Amino acid sequence: MSVRHDWYQSETKVVVTVMLKDAVGKNYKVDIQPEHLNMTADGYELDLQLYRPVDVSKCSHKAYSTKVEITLAKQVGERWDSLEKKELPPPTAAPPPLHKKDWDSLAKEVEKSEEEDTKSEEALNRLFKKIYSSSSPEVQKAMNKSFSESGGTVLSTNWQEVSKDKVDIKPPEGAEFKKWD
Incomplete structure (x- = not known):
């Protein structure tokens, strides 16, 4: 059983x-x-x-x-990793080769990648600021309304379309929108 x-x-x-x-x-x-x-x-x-x-x-x-x-x-007050004692596999003839990692170069790669992400995000923000600041008040209203009503998932410059109704939330494909209180 x-x-x-x-x-x-x-x-x-x-x-x-x-x-x-x-x-x-x-x-x-x-x-x-x-x-x-x-x-x-x-x-x-x-x-x-x-x-x-x-x-x-x-x-x-x-x-x-x-x-x-x-x-x-427990005889000794220590944390058990598991309930059962695991049987160790029989030793092999030669231990597997050790691969050394160069942690400094790995850290530098991560920093460089983060720096590039930050730069591309800053460039995107500059682009949106430029579009917003050089737009008519009507386009600015459309951008504000679409962005705020969609929870940041839609950015429209078409006031005729946006002014008619509430802007629906449209998360990227494969993503799910969650509303936070």
Whole structure:
């Protein structure tokens, strides 16, 4: 039988939840060892090699109508990376070659890329300012109305079209517009 289990932890304990309805009626049994957890029920077994040792004398379990909750007391108050100890793969004959990264040159590339983005954004802003400042009041009204009513997704210079109705929001293709309160 396939039964789902999950776990969470605090500094002092790990709680394993086994989703099993009527565990008492299914004759569940829990066996906790310092580095091993085993739970069985009619047609089900959970067998785990624990990531770190537990204090068996402080561990407990309880059956509820839909689950069994197993509380494992950590011997050492440290964060577990996983519930189970992972088996390490057998060592290979030769370790893989190490690739050294030149972090300084990588940082310079990122800075250069950000600088270019900033320059292109500044150029685009200058273009819009130039269009706006050299336009008639009618075109300026159209630009203001279309930009503000569309949430910044539309910029129109046609006042005849914009003045007739509210400007619809038109996000770029593949994007979704979300309104923020």
